[in-house]
Structure formats: structure tokens, C-alpha cells
Amino acid sequence: MTLLPVYDSRGSVSGWYEEDRLYSLQGNVIGWLRTDGVYSIGGNHVGWLERGHFWDSHGCVVAWTPEASGGPAKPGRAGLPGRPGKGGTPGRPGFSGRMGRPGLSSAWSNKNWSTYLR
Template sequence: MFDRHGKPCAIWDNTKIRDRHGKVIAWLGGDNVYSLKGQHIGWFDGGVIFDSTNSALAFSRNRTTGLPSVPGLSGTPGMPGFAGTPGRPGHSGTPGRPGRRGWSNQDAAAYLGA
């Protein structure tokens, strides 16, 4: 996945988001993104991760959801070996989703790994 500057920031791995080194940093549950502790931190829609304010945070090359603007993409780095998958916690409730906004001011890798 790429950040607002088109730089690789995370790996979408089915129901997990991994950092650039292959470590699981967030969970996907349907259209929701959860921290490793199970707290709701955003939404996943058509290959785009939105933060808790519904601002675009990261996107996949083959996304189907629109972006506020599309940056030029850096080269895709080699795929790392994947670390083991931690136990998946129960997920917190899902808040109502606000209207879509522009790009998030958050650093995608830091936000997802927090």
C-alpha cells in the first residue's frame, strides 16, 4: 500500500495490514480497521484505508475507491518474509462513519502501527 506521497508504507495481507518488514500492525474486519489491541482506528473501502476522521491514509495500486488526488507511485520494494501472526483480539464497537474528507495529515505507517 502507498501513502499520500506515493511511497510504500504497508502491506495488505488479506485480513491483516503489515508493516514494510512483514510484521502485523493492524487487523481488517469487514470494512473496518482495528489496532492490534482491537480498537477501531479507521475504515477499509475498496483498497483504501481511511483514518478515524474518514480521511484517506493509504491505498493499494488496484484500488476501486476514489482518492482526493492520486500521487505518482514509487517503485514497489521486494516482499519481505512475513513474521508470525499474533493472536487476534476481540474488536471494539464500530463508530458511525463521518463524511469523507481529503488526505489525512497522519503518517500512514505510524498511524497504523500505533
């Protein structure tokens, strides 16, 4: 599979995703996707992936994919950096229970890609 870009509120690539894994700009696994749930590297539920947006626990958008629809107004996309080599995939953690889903907002989160996935 190919790493796909994740954009921030400024339109810059802030990370990557592929299948069930979320990556840093450097190609290290920093989180997981499980159904529509987003989990930290340690298995804590931190939000949702829906309609191409990564939503935080308050219903605000942290980042978005090229397939995103709806949500907050998006800037133009910056140039795509070279895709990094992927680091080894760590063992999957036990996943925590999911938090209650808030209503989805059209606002940007105050979190960035790396703080979202901690």
C-alpha cells in the same frame, strides 16, 4: 497469499496487506481488517477500507491500494520494494465497537501508516 502494497500520499510503499492482516514494511503484523473495518494490533477500531482507500476517523485518506478509485488525487507510484518475509501472526484480540462513520473526504490524513494503526 502474496503481500500487496499499501501506498502513502507521496506514492511510496508504506506497508502491506494480505487477507485480514495489515503489515509494516518489515513484515510484522500491525493491524487487522474485519469486513470493511480497520483495527489496530490491539483491536481498536481506527477506520475503514473502502474503494481501495484506508480512511481515518475523520474521513480522510491515510493510504491506498493499487485498486483505489476516487478519493484524493494520487501521485505516481514509486518502485515496489522487495516484499519482506512475514513474521508470525499474533493471536487475534477482542475487537472494539466501531465508531460512527464520518463523511468521506477527498483530503489526505495527517496520519501515516504506522500512526494510523496505533
